Amino acid sequence: MFHPGLGAYEGILLVEDQESKINSAIHMFFMRFDIAVIWINSKFQVVDVKLARKWRPFYVPASASRFTLETHPDRINDFRIGDILSFDDL
16 A cells, blocks of 8 residues: 555565455555456465456455465466466565
């Protein structure tokens, strides 16, 4: 929140202790720009992908997730439900 914007390859990875739909939900209050949101389960499989619009109340993944990747909206087509991801230095 309150960040001026994201570069094309910038983002943040949010990590929960366990998989959950509620704990991995996000809100977009006070956001000045849209973001691509990619929800990922404990097996590193993409379980949902959404374009989150600024100032919208909330977004909940379709399935429980442990990781939430928030990145530039131009990156949304780089991810599909069912993709398996890997993270270096996680």
